[in-house]
Amino acid sequence: MNKIKQITRILFILIFASSIQSCNEYLKEEMVSDVSAESYYTTEAGLNDAVEAAYSYLKVMYFGQEDGMSMTVYGTDLHANGSDGRKVLGQYRFDSSEGNSWNVWRTMYQGINQCNAVVGRTSVNEKIREDIKSGLIAQTRFLRALYYFVLVRQFGDVHLSLEETVGVETEANRTSAKTIYSTAIIPDLEYAIENLPETQSEYGRATKVAAQFLLSKVYLTYGWLTGKTEDFDKSIELAQAVIDNENYSLLSDYADLWDINNQKNSEVIWSIQNSTDPLTRGTGNRSHLFFLMGYDKLPGMKRSIDYGRPYIRFSPTPYALSLWDRxxxxxxxxxxxxxxxxxxxANLLPNQEIGDTAIFLPGVNVGEKYYVADENGNRIERTLTQEYVNERHNKSAVIYTPDERNNEAGTGYSERVYASLWKFIDPTRESINLKEGTRDFFVMRLAEAYLIAAEAYFKTDDLDKAAEMLSIVRKRAAWPGFEQEMNISANDVTLELILDERGRELLGEMQRWYDLTRMGFLIDRVKAYCNATNSPNYAVDNISEKHLLRPIPQNQIDRCSNDYGQNPGY
Structure with a gap:
């Protein structure tokens, strides 16, 4: 493990743990003190450290963090609020003082200003070879594009600056989202594609393929804004370049993606790493916390490392549980x-022993079919009955089902007891209460490239190609021997099918709010499906047109000497 580095900038000390891990080491962040940006950023080592500092903002408040996940996961058709935590975003009961939005806003702009500093200082540096300069700038422009992409999708028209801010500025602009796409995000990514290598010696640095993936997604989103077929054509071209790259392939088993010992696999285009050393981990990946129900308060159970620390934040909606043809x-x-x-x-049920099944939660109601795997991974079909559960598990097993009629008996789903997403669990934590996880956060993976291509093909009326892209992802997801049943034809392809396929494949991966707003489904889907079990349907009742964008944070408005303005409705 390399030591943490801290990089001193004018008036600021960046004290962020490394966010990018190589196979054998972490992206280096070294203590640099008693220097100024004017002196240190003139050297190759200094500029490389500045680039590494630009990466550090990826983990601050956004990827794998509660602020970013709250703004992308719940308050959708797939996740409502659990019993605990910050509910206002998921219930659409927030205003411009809401803290998650401000945290993400300021973090993105801190990252952008660091990127601006690197681009500006590297561009004029005559002491460094041109190929090294272009590589450092390309990484930084990739990151700058990503930070702006988060901002425009969340807030719409925002402040645009491509130059370093030094000292205090009290005026800010409102630049249209379309202009930010056309003059900042797209040119930055085009430069990155032109100047980044196919692979990097340090795992986690930006690559040409990662830039192609991101620009494909940008053009898909931009195409929905412009309505121009040419933008969807560009999205297809870039997605196909990623798909056709021989360095990447889908894993044969969806479960293998979430094996914490198999994170640097052939499907991952680009991810954010976290140190296994608690002294250098920083915030870590906290996604393992948010999707777990309160198992530790149920009979026979207490909190453990293997089962995770339940924050009880994101509860799957009944619609989410219905997505799969299981x-x-x-x-x-x-x-x-x-x-x-x-x-x-301390709280075993009568006749229950340690190691017995305490909780059985198959995600269906009594009398319905459910499916599990045998020791070889093949599908087993069962009908849920108490008798079968008693026989297979033991008589002390408590069955919790989605049927709310079971709530009087305490065995129905609620805000505290619900199907728990397991794919982010982190058994490597050193203690049961540790929040800072070591799992990589997958920002880009190959399966999504197929889904991006499918959506873009749909928008260009090429339903045959859209069906082909969707079928590849769906067949990988099939139980062994049922691949053909997952195949679809052009006649099956609708925008709703594409949206739900994204839900099935990318559940919980900070995609859903963006998918719903991009495709124009947010309000209708939330009203139809965003209902937490046994909870007031605040989201259903509260959502309106204004919620297609987040409010500009009040801190931003208050700190401007000019009239910055607010998004409509807030």
């Missing part, structure tokens, strides 16, 4: 936990 599609089984074994002698 007879053929194995992703539900491979995404959720179904069995918890008793581990607490």
């Amino acid at each position: 007879k053929y599609d194995a992703r539900y089984y491979k995404s959720y936990q179904h069995v918890w074994y008793a581990n607490n002698t």
